[in-house]
Amino acid sequence: MSGFEIDPPTGEIDLEDLLESRKRKYARKHQAAESRRMIRVKVKMKGPIGIVHFGDPHVDDDGTDLAALERHTEIVNKTEGLFAANVGDTTNNWVGRLGRLYSEQSTTAAEAWALAEWFLTRVKWLYIIGGNHDAWSGAGDPIKWIARQTGSLYENSGARLQVVFPNKREVRINARHTFRGNSMWNPAHAAMRAAQMGCRDHVLIQGHKHISGYGLIKDSNSGIVSHCIQVSSYKIHDRYAQEQGFADHHISPCAVTILDPDATTEVGLVQVFHDPEQAAEFLTWLRKKRA
Numbered sequence: 001m002s003g004f005e006i007d008p009p010t011g012e013i014d015l016e017d018l019l020e021s022r023k024r025k026y027a028r029k030h031q032a033a034e035s036r037r038m039i040r041v042k043v044k045m046k047g048p049i050g051i052v053h054f055g056d057p058h059v060d061d062d063g064t065d066l067a068a069l070e071r072h073t074e075i076v077n078k079t080e081g082l083f084a085a086n087v088g089d090t091t092n093n094w095v096g097r098l099g100r101l102y103s104e105q106s107t108t109a110a111e112a113w114a115l116a117e118w119f120l121t122r123v124k125w126l127y128i129i130g131g132n133h134d135a136w137s138g139a140g141d142p143i144k145w146i147a148r149q150t151g152s153l154y155e156n157s158g159a160r161l162q163v164v165f166p167n168k169r170e171v172r173i174n175a176r177h178t179f180r181g182n183s184m185w186n187p188a189h190a191a192m193r194a195a196q197m198g199c200r201d202h203v204l205i206q207g208h209k210h211i212s213g214y215g216l217i218k219d220s221n222s223g224i225v226s227h228c229i230q231v232s233s234y235k236i237h238d239r240y241a242q243e244q245g246f247a248d249h250h251i252s253p254c255a256v257t258i259l260d261p262d263a264t265t266e267v268g269l270v271q272v273f274h275d276p277e278q279a280a281e282f283l284t285w286l287r288k289k290r291a
Contacts, residue, residue: 036155036159036160037160038160038161038162038172039153039155039159039160039161039162040161040162040164041126041161041162041163041164042164043163043164043165043166043261044166045081045166046165046166046167046290047081047261047262047286047287047290047291048081048258048259048260048261048262048283048286048287048290049081049082049083049258049259049283050079050081050082050083050256050257050258050259050279050280050283051082051083051084051085051126051173051256051257051259052072052075052076052082052083052084052085052254052255052256052276052279053085053086053087053175053205053229053231053254053255053256053257054069054072054084054085054086054087054231054234054253054254055087055207055210055231055232055233055234055252055253055254055255056087056088056089056131056207056208056210056232056233056234056235057069057086057089057090057091057119057233057234057235058089058090058091058092058133058233058234058235059090059091059112059115059116059118059119059234060091060092060105060107060111060112060115060116061092061105061107061235062105062106062107062237063235063236063237063238063239064234064235064236065234065236065253066115066234068234068253069119069234069253072253072254072276073119073122073123075276075277075280076123076276077122077123079280079283079284080284080287081283081287082279082280082283083123083124083125083126084123084124084125084126085125085126085127085128085175086120086125086127086128086129087129087131087175087176087177087205087206087207087208087231088128088129088130088131088132088133088134088157088177088207088208089131089132089133089134089177089207089208089233090116090119090120090128090131090133090134090143091112091113091115091116091133091134092105092112092133093112093133093134093136093137094109094136095136095137096136098136104239113142116142116143116146117146120143120146120147120150120152121146121150124150124152125147125150125152125153126153126161127152127153127154127155127159127161127173127175128143128147128152128153128154128155129154129155129156129157129158129159129175129176129177129207130143130144130154130155130156130157130177131177131207131208132177132178132208135156135157157176157177158174158175158176158177159175159176160172160173160174160175160201161173161174161175163259165259165261166261167261167262169261169262169269171202171203171259171261171269171270172200172201172202172203173201173202173203173205173257174194174199174201174203174204174205175203175204175205175206176204176205176206177206177207177208178190178206178207178208178209179191179193179194179204179206180193180194181193181194186213186215187209187211187212187213187230187249188213188214188215188228188229188230189213190206190230191204191205191206191213191215191228191229191230192204192215192217192226192228194228195217195219195226195228196217199226200219200222200224200226201224201226202224202225202226202227202269202270203226203227203229203257203270204226204227204228204229205228205229205230205231205255205257206229206230206231207230207231207232207233209230210232210233210235210238210241210250211230211232211249211250212230212231212232212249212250212251212252212255212274213229213230213249214227214228214229214230214255214272214274215228216228223266224266225266225267225269225270227257227270227272229255229257229272231252231253231254231255232249232250232251232252232253233250233253234253234254236250236253251274252274252275254274254276255272255273255274256272256273256274256275256276256279256280257270257271257272257273258270258271258272258273258279258282258283258286260286260290262290
C-alpha cells in the first residue's frame with residue numbers, strides 16, 4: 001500500500017463538453033452552407049423586373065468613371081421595378097505589400113472607404129458579391145458590415161439565387177466574381193463553361209476580368225436557356241492592363257437583365273441589355289404592357 005493518495009487536478013479539457021461543442025459548430029456550419037446552395041428571393045411586385053449588374057466598381061481608383069456609376073445608380077432609383085447587383089471589387093483595397101499602390105492613386109485608404117459607403121448606400125442591392133480585392137480584408141471586411149446595415153445580401157465569391165415571382169414563375173441567377181476557365185477566343189467562356197458543365201441557371205454572370213462578353217447556352221434536356229455574361233468594370237483606365245498590353249474588350253461597365261415572368265417563351269423569360277438607359281426605358285414600357 002502506498003503511503004499517500006493524490007487528488008489529481010481538474011483537466012483543462014472536458015472531452016464531453018468539447019465533443020458537444022464541436023458537433024454544434026458543425027451543425028451550424030452545415031446549415032449555413034446548405035442554405036446558401038440556393039437563396040430564395042420572393043419578388044413582391046407583379047410584372048417584369050430588371051437587375052443592373054454593376055461590373056467591378058473600384059470606386060477609389062483614379063481610372064474609374066464615377067460619373068457613370070452615379071448616373072447608373074440614379075437610373076435604378078428612379079425606375080420602377082429596377083434593382084441593383086454588384087459582382088465584386090468595390091474598392092482597390094490595397095493591403096500588405098500592395099499597400100504601396102496607395103501612393104499611385106490620389107485617394108487615401110480612408111477616402112476609399114468613404115466612397116465605398118457612399119456607393120453601397122445609394123441603392124437597394126439584390127446581391128453584393130465579394131471580389132478578390134474585397135477578400136484581402138479578411139474576416140474584418142468593412143463591406144460586409146455596410147451590407148448588414150443596409151439589409152443587403154452579401155456573399156463571398158458568389159451567390160446562387162432563386163427569384164420567385166407572384167405567379168410562381170422562377171428565374172435562377174448564378175452570380176460569381178469569377179467562374180473557372182479562360183479562353184483567348186471567347187470572353188464569356190468561363191460562364192458558358194459553367195452552364196455546359198451542369199449549372200442549369202437562367203443567368204450566369206461574372207466580373208473580375210474587366211472585359212465584356214455574352215453568350216447563350218441551351219440545355220437540350222430541360223430546354224433552359226442560359227444567358228452567360230461577362231461584365232466589365234467602371235475602372236476604365238488601368239495602368240496594369242496597359243503595362244501588360246491587354247487588348248481593350250470593354251463594352252459596358254454593367255449589364256442589365258430584364259426578367260419577365262409573363263413571357264410565353266423560354267427565350268422571352270430573360271433579356272439582356274448593355275445600356276442601362278435603354279434597359280430602363282424597355283422595362284417601363286414592358287411593365288405598362290403587362291399591367
